[in-house]
Amino acid sequence: MMNSEPSEGVPAPVQAAQQYIHKAQRLYQSYLDRATPHVMYRWLGTLGVTILFELRIVFAQGWYIICYAHAIYILNLLLAFLQPKFDPSIQDDLLADEIEEGGSEEQRSPLPSSRDDEFRPFVRRLPEWQFWLSTTRATVISLVLTFFTVMDVPVYWPILVLYFCVLFVLTMRRQLQHMIKYRYVPFDWGRKAQYGNRR
Numbered sequence: 001m002m003n004s005e006p007s008e009g010v011p012a013p014v015q016a017a018q019q020y021i022h023k024a025q026r027l028y029q030s031y032l033d034r035a036t037p038h039v040m041y042r043w044l045g046t047l048g049v050t051i052l053f054e055l056r057i058v059f060a061q062g063w064y065i066i067c068y069a070h071a072i073y074i075l076n077l078l079l080a081f082l083q084p085k086f087d088p089s090i091q092d093d094l095l096a097d098e099i100e101e102g103g104s105e106e107q108r109s110p111l112p113s114s115r116d117d118e119f120r121p122f123v124r125r126l127p128e129w130q131f132w133l134s135t136t137r138a139t140v141i142s143l144v145l146t147f148f149t150v151m152d153v154p155v156y157w158p159i160l161v162l163y164f165c166v167l168f169v170l171t172m173r174r175q176l177q178h179m180i181k182y183r184y185v186p187f188d189w190g191r192k193a194q195y196g197n198r199r
Helices: 012-035 039-060 064-082 088-101 128-145 157-181
Strands: none
Touching: 039 064, 039 128, 064 128, 064 157
16 A cells, blocks of 8 residues: 655655556556446456457458457356355365375265265355456457557468367366266356255
């Protein structure tokens, strides 16, 4: 945090710039705080900026490498959004190592022996808020980069599209297999959690 008191030894123009930057950061943070509860409107705004970015790419017939890098970054964010914070495959490996070192699973763990006995909520590796914020920032930065001709690297775009499609299919297939193997669903879609047997 910056003090509002004048600092000794700092020139007045630098001090004025620091105060202006601090004020801009506070204004930016206040807008983010106001947008937090409005999930649908946030994502609709991001969709609008993304459509604007894609239209810029299509009509300008360039900046395909920026579009490709943007798509790869969004894919990485999506994967982090779909994955649990605590990866069950790593926990299985740790449990297998403990059993190898000595003792059975029942002797080593004072917790319930069956993993299905306890309720574990799904905690994402990347929360929805961070996913939205990173996606929006990346899209705005990509859109701004399309206004600089130095960023328009000539590439044969059908190869990039094909490569991205293959990468997307392989990555999503692996993610779906992981979700099926460890039986978790990263979405609730209004589903109410039920505990115990239904009567």
